[in-house]
Amino acid sequence: MAASHSTKRGVVLVADDDPVMRMLMLEMLAGVGLDAIEAEDGVEALACARTMAPDLILMDVEMPNMDGFTACNEIRRLEGPHGSVPIIMVTGGDDIEAVTCAYEVGATDFVSKPINWPILGHRVLYVLRASDAIARLRIADAQNRAVLAAIPDTFFRLNKDGVYLDYEPGNERHGRHGAPVFQQSDCIGKHITDVLPKEIAERMLENVAAVLARQDIRSVEYELVRAGVAQHFEARLVATGPGEVLGLVRDISERKRTEEQIRRLAYCDSLTGIPNRQAFLETLERELQRSRIGNKKFAVLFMDLDAFKRINDTLGHNVGDHLLMIVSERLRETIRPSDMVSRGDQASNLARLGGDEFTILIPDLERVEHALNVAHRVKEAMRRPFLIEGNEIFVTASIGISLFPEDGDDCDSLLKFADTAMYHAKNCGKNNAKLYSSSLTMQIMSHVKLEVGLRKALQNHELYLLYQPQIDVRSTEIVGVEALVRWRHPERGIISPTEFIPLAEETGLIVPIGEWVLRTACNQAKSWQRQTRRSVRMAVNLSAKQFKDENLSQIVVSALDDTGLDPRLLELELTEGTLMDDAKATLVTLEQLRGIGVYLSIDDFGTGYSSMNYLKRFDVRSLKIDRSFICGLPQDSENAAITRAIIAMAHGLKMVVVAEGVETGEQLVLLEQFGCDLVQGYYLGHPASPDVIAGMLQKAGTAALPQE
Structure with a gap:
């Protein structure tokens, strides 16, 4: 008696005294993915059925010691699943009497000799499937009977x-x-x-x-x-x-009890235990109906924690969740019973809408000052430190307030307008509370419309570049230009960068816009090189989002390869804040950019909080003194001292110094005395079109690649 090596789709007991027939059956079973157990006679087959529990038995009728009919009959007498195993009897050809006898002793099916082996394989699989289905039906039937017997009705x-x-x-x-x-x-x-x-x-x-x-x-x-x-x-x-x-x-x-639990899940926030958005909306709808009938007023407060994402990012979501739980408890404690109205089980006046957003309903409002007082108490409560896992965490809250019926007469409007007022409170410096006004909606709509226009600006070719020359103080040669993006809106005309650049940063559009600026500027620098035989460095500003883009190096390499511009002629400008945001990650990115061979500089230097240690390790080639220090020269002695110190420090670090915002001859003279290397500003040249810059380069004659 032997078994095959691994379990596949089922185990079949092959009972036959002819070893050749057993071998053929084993090959057939292996071909359809079934394992096999062998038995040489009926006695051995009965023992295997009792001890090894096969899924199906293929049994020859004619066997020594105990024939197939007797073995089948004995197997059917076994208790439990052993006795119900499907049995296929192998009979002689056209032996009707043997077939009849096979069924009488409990055979499931029969097959006549000579055997059609491919057909037998499918037949075995079919019987196995049918047996499995019957077993499942028996189990289901037993379960149904047990359920019926246990019904407590x-x-x-x-x-x-x-x-x-x-x-x-x-x-x-x-x-x-x-x-x-x-x-x-x-x-x-x-x-x-x-x-x-x-x-x-x-x-x-x-x-x-x-x-x-x-x-x-x-x-x-x-x-x-x-x-x-x-x-x-x-x-x-x-x-x-x-x-x-x-x-x-x-x-x-x-x-x-289950319905109550479901109701709690449907109407309670799973994290904080206070009512959720759905519960608040239903409470708000009931209050709308009540206030309409009673000619009452009420207020909706929409609160959002300031900089909550920073807590999640720096301390982890577990701490963030813990903070939200404590915030909800503090809100419960802060809101007085006189602020709320609870009728029966309808105490959903405080709710968590999701994330770090909470709402408060103040019914029966007699004076607007009452809503503002509640908002003030909430703000003060949020300012107290939260102790979590041994750490003191400080947060503030921005709150927007909408009023019924002045601001809206439906749930959606009141929530939307309170949300709008909350964003206005954030824009006014955070830790603030603001009432909604219709002018806010106009501002929001204008903002949204501008965002939609900015999203289309690239594909509609509305963006273009101007270039401001950078002059070598000693030689008065143009050694570089700075690329400045502009937007010609189809309806509003030229939109100031101070208006659309922050919007691009906020929406993430600065990344595709920045890539377009980079490629366009590189292409223009190469075009000037062919046209004027001049090699000038092209300075391009990188935003913080661009600098953190993991694909930045590939984008820069692609722009240089596509345009054929020498990497030494591309200057990438980064602000102090961008460099110092994550100094360790900055070093890695700067190393990648230096490997490409591009020129790196710090823009708006003096306005951030650079560490001198990191500044040395950054190994940038130049820094640009922010225009705020240049504009007061030469009269402002403090600005003059700061400018002189920056130039001396930069030269000590072997960096080139660029002064931007030069608008008078006196400023230029003073910067030359201080040893400033390069200057740019309206006194030396306004941002201009590519053709104007090309003319300036042609008049200036031939110049070599600017030295580092």
Whole structure:
């Protein structure tokens, strides 16, 4: 007796005294993905069926010691699943008597010799599938019988007058209290008012009369208190004859508890336990109806934590979740009962809408100052430190307020306008509370419209570049230009960069716009080189989002390769804030850019918080003194001292110094005295078109690549 190496789709017992036949059957079974066990006669087959539990048996009729018929009959006598295994008998060709005998002893199927091996393989698989389906049906049937046996329903019969004709408590005794609500002796022959509380009995009698009159099915739910615990029941009533009703009573206490749990899940925030958006919207809708009828006013406060994302990013989402839980508790404590209105279970005036957004409903508002006072108390409560995992965390809140009916007369409008006012509060410096006004909507709409226009600006070729020359102080040669992006709006005309650049940063559009600027500027620098035989460095500003883009190096390489510009002629300008935001990551990115060979500089130097240690490690080639230090020269002695110090420090670090915003000859003279290397500004040249810059380069003659 032998078995194959691995379990596949099932195990088949092959019982045949002919080793060649067994070998052929094993090959056939392996071909259809089945394992096999071998038996040489009926005795061995019976033993295998008893001990090894095969999924199917292929058994020859003619075998020594015990033939196939006897073995099949003995297998069917085994207890449990061993005796129900499907058996396919292998009989002689056209042996009708053998086929009949096979079925009589319990065979599942038969196959005649000579055997069609491919057909047999499919036949075996079919019998296995059929056997599996039958087994599942048996299990399901057993389960159904068990369920029916365990149903705790109570059955009763009532006549039209309300007298119990029969009462069967069913299996309630297996429930929570260990005994049925009522015994037969409590009910049979008695009136329903003697058994059930008066109010429940009267409702039951009303429905009995309705069932008898309409011949339909009615349902009555009621509550009984047992051992101090409320139990809920449902009685379904159906007419069974003239003047007689059958009742089926089911304990639905668990269902009621589940419904309550579902209601809590549907209406309570899972993290904080306070009402969620859905609960708040329903409360708001009820308050709208009440206030309309009573000619009342109310306020909606929309609160958002300032810089909450920073807490999640730096301390982790677990700390962020813990903070939200404490915030909700503090809001509960801060809002006074006089601020709220709670009718029954409708205390959803405070809610978490999602994320770090909370709403507060203040009904029966007599004066706007009341809403502002609540907002002020909430702001002050949020300013107190939160102690989480041994850390003191400080947050502030921005709050927007909308009023009914002044600002809106529906839920969506009131929430939207409160949200709009909240964003206005953030824009006004955060930790603020603002009332909604219609002008805010106009600002928002203008902002949205501008964003939509900016998204189309690239594809509609509305963006263009101007170039401002950078002059070598000593030689007065043009050694570089700075690319400056401009937007010609089809309706508004030229839009200032101070208006659309922050919007591009906010929406993330600065990344595709920045890539377009980079490619366009590189292409223009190469074009000037061919046209004027001049090599000037092209300076392009990189935003913080561009600098953090993991594809930045590939984008720069692609722009240089596509345009053929020498990497030394591309200058990438980064602000101090961008460099110092994540100094370690900055070093990695700068190293990648230096590997490309581009020229790196710090823009707007003096306005950030550069560490001298990191400044040295950044190994940038130049820094640009911010125009705020240049504009007061030469009269402003403090600015002059700062400018001189920056130039001396930069030269000490072997960096080139560029002064931007030079607008007078006196400024240029002073910068030359201080040793400034390069200058740019209106005094030396306004931002100009490519053709104007080309003309300036041609007049200046030939110049070599600017030295570092």
